[in-house]
Structures are given as C-alpha cells and as structure tokens.
Amino acid sequence: xxxxxxxxxxxxxxxxxxxxxxxxxxxxxxVIEFTSVLNKLNINxxxxxxxxxxxxxxxxxxxxxxxxxxxxxFEKFSILWKALADFDCIITxxxxxxxxxxxxxxxxxxxxxxxTFIPNIELKFPKTDLDSWVLANKKEVLLNKKQIYISQIExxxxxxxxxxxxxxxxxxxxxxxxFKDKLDLPLLNEFNRKLNIIGLFDKYLR
Amino acid sequence: MKLPEIDLKELxxxxxxxFKERLAFVEKYANWVKNSSNKKWSSEQKKIIN
Numbered sequence: 001x002x003x004x005x006x007x008x009x010x011x012x013x014x015x016x017x018x019x020x021x022x023x024x025x026x027x028x029x030x031v032i033e034f035t036s037v038l039n040k041l042n043i044n045x046x047x048x049x050x051x052x053x054x055x056x057x058x059x060x061x062x063x064x065x066x067x068x069x070x071x072x073x074f075e076k077f078s079i080l081w082k083a084l085a086d087f088d089c090i091i092t093x094x095x096x097x098x099x100x101x102x103x104x105x106x107x108x109x110x111x112x113x114x115x116t117f118i119p120n121i122e123l124k125f126p127k128t129d130l131d132s133w134v135l136a137n138k139k140e141v142l143l144n145k146k147q148i149y150i151s152q153i154e155x156x157x158x159x160x161x162x163x164x165x166x167x168x169x170x171x172x173x174x175x176x177x178x179f180k181d182k183l184d185l186p187l188l189n190e191f192n193r194k195l196n197i198i199g200l201f202d203k204y205l206r
Numbered sequence: 207m208k209l210p211e212i213d214l215k216e217l218x219x220x221x222x223x224x225f226k227e228r229l230a231f232v233e234k235y236a237n238w239v240k241n242s243s244n245k246k247w248s249s250e251q252k253k254i255i256n
Contacts, residue, residue, distance in 0.1 A: 010244040022248035025255040054255070057239045057247050061255045166225055170232050177236035204229055 013182050018150075019142040020056070027054060027119060031065055032146045034111065034121050037083050039147055044070035046138045048151045049160075053171040055143065055150070056178055060167075063118040064110070068135055071125045074099050087111040090120060130155075154184050158191035161200045169204055176205045 012019040024032070031051060038045050049066040072080065074096075081095045091109045092098050102109045103125050112120040126132045138149040150156070153175055160172035176183075192198045239247045 020244065022244040023252050025248070025252040027255055054251075057251055059235060059251055059254050166228070169225075170228060173229050173232050174236050177233050178240060 013179070015184075017140045017142065021144050022057075024144060027051065027061060027065070028143065030113070030119050031055075031121075031148060032143065034065075034084075034087065035148050036146065037080070038069075041076075041080060041083060043072065043076075043080060044135055044138075044149075046134050046149050046151050048134065048156070050167075050171060052150050052153075052156050053160075053174050055141065055148075056175070058171060058174045064120050064122045067121055067123045068126055068131050069123050070135055077103070084111060086114060087121075088114050090117060152187075153179050154187040155191050157183075157188060157205070158195050158197055158201070161192075161197040161204075162195040164200070169200070173205050 010021055022028075031047065035045065035047070046068050047065060048068060050060075050062045051065045054060065054062060077099050078095055081089075081098070088111065089098055089109055090112050091102060098109050101107075103123075106125070106127050108122045108124040110120040110122050112118065126135055134151045134155065137152055139152050141148045141150055151159075157172045157175050160168040160175070189198075192201050
C-alpha cells in the first residue's frame with residue numbers, strides 16, 4: 001500500500017483510507033460489532049457526526065452513533081433485521097413498521113444491544129443530495145484491522161460547524177487540528193461556502 | 207425577593223470567552239494526541255468513555 005501521509009503516531013492517512021490501531025473503548029467495540037453485520041451483507045453505509053471525532057481520540061462519549069444507510073428494498077432490509085440478532089430496534093419491534101412508517105417516511109430508527117437502551121445506532125436512509133454524496137464518497141477506516149466507513153473529513157468538519165452547538169464546534173476544531181495538514185483544503189473550503197459557515201470557520205478553527 | 211440585574215450582553219461575552227478557552231484546550235489536547243503513542247492516548251480515552 002502506498003502511504004501518502006503519516007499523521008500522528010501510528011496513524012496512516014491516504015486519500016482512500018485511514019488506518020489506526022489503538023486501545024478500543026466500549027463505544028468503538030459497539031460500532032465495530034454493528035458495522036461488521038453491514039459489512040458482511042455488503043450494505044453501503046457511512047458513520048457520520050460525533051463518533052468520527054471520538055474514533056480519532058476526542059475525549060468525550062456519546063449515547064448515539066449516527067449512520068446513513070443506502071436505501072434498501074424491504075426484502076434486503078428484512079435480511080439485515082434478522083442478521084442484527086444481537087441488537088434490538090428500540091423504536092419498534094416490527095420490521096414492516098420500521099421500514100414503512102420510519103425509514104421510508106424519512107425518519108430514523110435506533111438499534112441497541114439486547115436489553116439496553118444506550119448506546120444506540122441511529123440509522124436512516126439518505127434524504128438529501130448531501131446524504132447521497134456522503135454515501136458515494138465514503139472513507140474507509142481500518143480500526144485495529146476492522147473495517148468501518150465514515151464520511152469524508154473535509155465534509156465532517158464544515159457540517160459540524162453548520163450544526164453549530166458548542167460541542168459540534170469543538171468536534172470540528174479537534175478534527176481540523178488533527179488532520180489540517182493532510183486535508184483536501186479546496187474541498188473543505190467549498191463545503192464551507194456551500195454550508196455558509198466561512199465566518200464560523202475563520203472565527204473558531206483558523 | 208429582589209432579583210439581580212442581568213446584563214445579557216455581558217453574559218454572552220462571558221459565554222463566548224469560556225467557549226474560546228475550551229477551544230484552546232481542544233487544540234492543546236489535539237496536539238497532545240498527535241504527539242502521544244496511540245496506546246497512551248487511547249488508554250486515557252478508554253478511562254473516560256468506559
């Protein structure tokens with residue numbers, strides 16, 4: 001493998017891949033267990049939002065992990081539902097209801113480990129062009145050799161600024177400080193412009 | 207009971223200053239992560255998250 005960039009200790013960053021080995025925390029293990037089911041079924045997905053910062057070391061926890069899933073037909077979704085045998089959908093226990101009343105209607109459903117409530121995976125089908133772009137341009141992460149797909153960091157940072165809570169801005173700053181030497185800055189700037197957050201970026205991250 | 211005067215402008219300024227202090231800490235922490243071994247920082251992170 002051609003290694004274009006080496007960032008902080010023991011982390012490899014290329015255009016297609018980030019490879020990292022670290023001591024896993026319980027949230028990492030939860031995400032790996034859930035996404036391994038998606039990987040086995042060859043289902044396209046992207047982990048977005050707060051967990052991306054935690055994955056790379058941000059010192060905070062989270063009760064939910066946001067995930068965009070490719071739009072599945074009901075048959076494929078039923079296969080996924082059965083494969084998630086170690087998890088419960090905490091929104092509804094009925095697969096048809098989950099699919100028709102929530103996912104197809106544009107709402108998210110949540111999965112937690114059996115007999116628990118948090119942490120949970122909040123899962124939704126793509127709703128916007130931006131969601132579709134995220135899925136089509138996902139970034140592979142090998143976390144202790146386990147495969148997870150995340151959104152591009154160049155979008156993750158502007159989108160966190162767009163969300164705009166103090167926690168979101170801190171997450172954005174953390175990712176920017178970690179990766180700023182390796183990012184595709186024209187792409188980042190374009191997302192800053194499209195999301196109308198150039199002022200926030202200049203104020204807090206630069 | 208007499209309630210205190212509230213200067214929202216002043217409070218917002220303090221909130222903004224606090225936030226900037228926290229951002230400065232986030233920058234320090236990111237630099238610490240970049241300069242520490244993965245074993246070191248992930249071990250510390252595990253203590254907080256677990």
